[in-house]
Amino acid sequence: MTTLQFDIVAGDSAVRVGILQLPHGEVETPVFMPVGTAATVKAMLPENVAETGARIVLGNTYHLMLRPGAERISRLGGLRKFMNWPHNILTDSGGFQVMSLAGLRKLSEEGVRFRSHIDGSEHFLTPERSMEIQHLLGSNIQMVLDECAPFPASFDGIEKSLALSMRWAKRSKWAFRDAPGRHCFGIVQGGVYPDLRRKSAEELVAIGFDGYAVGGLAVGEGQAAMFDVIEATVPHLPGARPRYLMGVGKPDDIIGAALRGIDMFDCVLPTRSGRNGQAFTWKGPLNLRNAQHADDAAPIDRGCTCNCCRSYSRAYLHHVVRSGEIIASILLTWHNLTFFQDLLRAFRNAVRNQTVSQFSAEFLTNYRSSREEDPV
Amino acid sequence: MTTLQFDIVAGDSAVRVGILQLPHGEVETPVFMPVGTAATVKAMLPENVAETGARIVLGNTYHLMLRPGAERISRLGGLRKFMNWPHNILTDSGGFQVMSLAGLRKLSEEGVRFRSHIDGSEHFLTPERSMEIQHLLGSNIQMVLDECAPFPASFDGIEKSLALSMRWAKRSKWAFRDAPGRHCFGIVQGGVYPDLRRKSAEELVAIGFDGYAVGGLAVGEGQAAMFDVIEATVPHLPGARPRYLMGVGKPDDIIGAALRGIDMFDCVLPTRSGRNGQAFTWKGPLNLRNAQHADDAAPIDRGCTCNCCRSYSRAYLHHVVRSGEIIASILLTWHNLTFFQDLLRAFRNAVRNQTVSQFSAEFLTNYRSSREEDPV
Numbered sequence: 245m246t247t248l249q250f251d252i253v254a255g256d257s258a259v260r261v262g263i264l265q266l267p268h269g270e271v272e273t274p275v276f277m278p279v280g281t282a283a284t285v286k287a288m289l290p291e292n293v294a295e296t297g298a299r300i301v302l303g304n305t306y307h308l309m310l311r312p313g314a315e316r317i318s319r320l321g322g323l324r325k326f327m328n329w330p331h332n333i334l335t336d337s338g339g340f341q342v343m344s345l346a347g348l349r350k351l352s353e354e355g356v357r358f359r360s361h362i363d364g365s366e367h368f369l370t371p372e373r374s375m376e377i378q379h380l381l382g383s384n385i386q387m388v389l390d391e392c393a394p395f396p397a398s399f400d401g402i403e404k405s406l407a408l409s410m411r412w413a414k415r416s417k418w419a420f421r422d423a424p425g426r427h428c429f430g431i432v433q434g435g436v437y438p439d440l441r442r443k444s445a446e447e448l449v450a451i452g453f454d455g456y457a458v459g460g461l462a463v464g465e466g467q468a469a470m471f472d473v474i475e476a477t478v479p480h481l482p483g484a485r486p487r488y489l490m491g492v493g494k495p496d497d498i499i500g501a502a503l504r505g506i507d508m509f510d511c512v513l514p515t516r517s518g519r520n521g522q523a524f525t526w527k528g529p530l531n532l533r534n535a536q537h538a539d540d541a542a543p544i545d546r547g548c549t550c551n552c553c554r555s556y557s558r559a560y561l562h563h564v565v566r567s568g569e570i571i572a573s574i575l576l577t578w579h580n581l582t583f584f585q586d587l588l589r590a591f592r593n594a595v596r597n598q599t600v601s602q603f604s605a606e607f608l609t610n611y612r613s614s615r616e617e618d619p620v
Numbered sequence: 621m622t623t624l625q626f627d628i629v630a631g632d633s634a635v636r637v638g639i640l641q642l643p644h645g646e647v648e649t650p651v652f653m654p655v656g657t658a659a660t661v662k663a664m665l666p667e668n669v670a671e672t673g674a675r676i677v678l679g680n681t682y683h684l685m686l687r688p689g690a691e692r693i694s695r696l697g698g699l700r701k702f703m704n705w706p707h708n709i710l711t712d713s714g715g716f717q718v719m720s721l722a723g724l725r726k727l728s729e730e731g732v733r734f735r736s737h738i739d740g741s742e743h744f745l746t747p748e749r750s751m752e753i754q755h756l757l758g759s760n761i762q763m764v765l766d767e768c769a770p771f772p773a774s775f776d777g778i779e780k781s782l783a784l785s786m787r788w789a790k791r792s793k794w795a796f797r798d799a800p801g802r803h804c805f806g807i808v809q810g811g812v813y814p815d816l817r818r819k820s821a822e823e824l825v826a827i828g829f830d831g832y833a834v835g836g837l838a839v840g841e842g843q844a845a846m847f848d849v850i851e852a853t854v855p856h857l858p859g860a861r862p863r864y865l866m867g868v869g870k871p872d873d874i875i876g877a878a879l880r881g882i883d884m885f886d887c888v889l890p891t892r893s894g895r896n897g898q899a900f901t902w903k904g905p906l907n908l909r910n911a912q913h914a915d916d917a918a919p920i921d922r923g924c925t926c927n928c929c930r931s932y933s934r935a936y937l938h939h940v941v942r943s944g945e946i947i948a949s950i951l952l953t954w955h956n957l958t959f960f961q962d963l964l965r966a967f968r969n970a971v972r973n974q975t976v977s978q979f980s981a982e983f984l985t986n987y988r989s990s991r992e993e994d995p996v
Contacts, residue, residue, distance in 0.1 A: 287947070326936055539696070541697075560659070563658075570663040
């Protein structure tokens with residue numbers, strides 16, 4: 245099998261700083277990966293995404309297979325060239341979006357037949373086709389196709405779904421085309437049931453992957469249950485391989501999960517919140533739409549070095565959010581992506597300095613002191 | 621009176637290259653000024669507007685007085701600081717937008733009472749208040765308040781409207797606060813009637829302004845009528861002062877007007893078209909939404925040096941336009957603003973090289989060869 249070099253450079257097997265040796269730039273972990281669903285991190289130029297510190301973004305197989313199409317992107321030189329992103333790309337398998345966005349899904353042993361949410365056209369996604377699409381996109385880290393079970397679901401329902409996901413994981417691994425700079429991750433499923441999570445982890449490890457994701461979380465189970473599942477899963481994954489918590493999350497979710505051994509994260513929160521007028525800060529989220537900001541000459545965060553905080557007041561941001569101007573989305577997304585990168589960098593530094601418990605406790609206290617609203 | 625230094629450095633009094641000595645960077649004329657209606661050139665970061673070559677943008681008094689308010693912008697350090705634009709600003713008087721956007725207008729000798737299109741609040745704009753607002757914004761070139769008469773309108777109707785505009789021009793000039801780096805332009809009105817245009821020009825010159833705008837055009841009269849009005853107006857304006865054609869226009873409008881002695885232009889066309897998926901090129905406008913671009917690996921224009929043409933294919937732009945992604949607006953606006961700056965730079969070079977007739981004829985031939993659609 246291909247091997248993704250992953251060097252743990254600080255901490256221990258549980259809470260650690262690592263380096264993913266990816267072909268288009270090293271990536272330090274724990275890492276936050278911005279989401280670039282449709283071949284763009286929404287509202288951002290790729291060079292500005294890189295300015296925030298990101299060296300890997302996520303692309304969505306479901307969206308890209310439907311528009312503009314994987315074969316087209318391949319003809320045009322691959323996703324990195326297509327979207328002018330010179331760094332690394334991780335792609336999901338498409339399974340989650342098929343379940344959440346597509347119409348008229350029909351699941352079988354072979355795969356999932358569905359209709360596009362864009363134009364109603366019919367498509368058939370199998371483990372083999374998902375791996376082929378991700379290969380055509382030029383992904384550096386491909387994810388196996390799995391079934392994303394609904395939440396809540398019974399033990400029996402999750403057990404049955406998990407069995408299918410594990411058969412698909414095996415087929416995905418078989419279909420994965422090994423090549424330099426191409427890697428493949430398995431995805432642990434099993435709902436909120438520790439025994440099923442353990443079973444899933446063990447089966448994936450037996451197949452053998454470059455890294456292991458924890459899937460099926462952040463679907464409504466709540467933070468405590470999510471942390472329980474992570475604690476029930478991580479001990480059954482190889483300490484030397486990266487662990488990826490898919491689709492998570494809020495800053496306090498990320499810190500809690502990183503403390504439990506997670507190395508990689510992705511989430512639409514910083515980008516989507518930015519487009520909704522919300523900014524993340526060390527003192528909690530701010531909603532720039534609120535009238536209290538209308539005359540405030542201060543930036544979002546005096547300590548932040550992003551383009552938004554260097555040059556724009558809260559008063560200006562309030563004005564452009566209220567006016568529905570595109571620059572509001574640009575500046576707040578830029579700030580939020582910078583905040584998420586800074587947060588993970590501070591966490592890594594704390595691991596290096598052996599102060600991660602203190603750092604995390606102080607972060608959570610400060611972050612929850614906000615008088616403003618929850619992330620939107 | 622204040623004097624705006626304007627040096628004619630090439631050409632003759634009719635078709636010329638000039639330099640406006642403005643406080644925040646020299647501006648070569650003929651110049652195209654991007655429109656920054658609500659304290660932002662839509663979809664652009666200000667540093668990227670400057671990268672296109674622009675050193676002056678237009679701000680809209682009507683929009684800014686309603687939101688966030690002129691006094692607020694003044695408290696926050698003026699419009700340039702508020703919007704992070706270190707270069708020059710020209711502001712209109714608000715009169716045109718009151719006529720085109722506001723509700724329940726009531727015109728009197730004193731001014732115009734209207735309701736905000738944003739929240740229905742009642743406002744009263746007078747020549748004195750318009751000049752005060754523009755002063756509070758920190759405008760480098762303030763425009764007098766005038767009445768924007770409807771088109772078409774009778775000679776008698778325009779004559780009456782013009783008389784009011786000329787009384788308001790006098791009051792505007794009186795209210796203008798002379799200071800270093802602050803300048804004031806009059807606006808010639810008179811519809812499509814040469815005698816009224818001449819009368820208006822002469823009255824404004826008698827008052828004395830730093831520059832003279834031609835207003836009330838590009839309102840449906842057509843290019844030929846517009847050029848006729850310019851030809852009937854320019855001879856009655858001082859050759860040593862800049863001439864500004866407000867709200868114009870398409871590339872061929874601009875070249876035709878510059879050939880007739882116009883020094884300054886502003887228009888929403890490059891920014892609005894960019895948000896609508898349209899790109900300007902030397903061979904005419906392109907609509908990136910069209911299917912013919914879906915597999916085209918070429919940039920919009922191989923000769924263009926803008927960020928969009930350096931790094932993105934027509935296929936990518938087609939994809940992001942179809943997907944409604946913000947980056948489509950960013951990249952196409954960037955390209956279009958670059959095109960308008962490049963067009964005026966090429967015109968200035970042709971004047972310097974005494975080849976402006978040939979340049980303009982070739983430009984119009986090439987520009988009209990497009991098989992695609994009109995600007996939208």
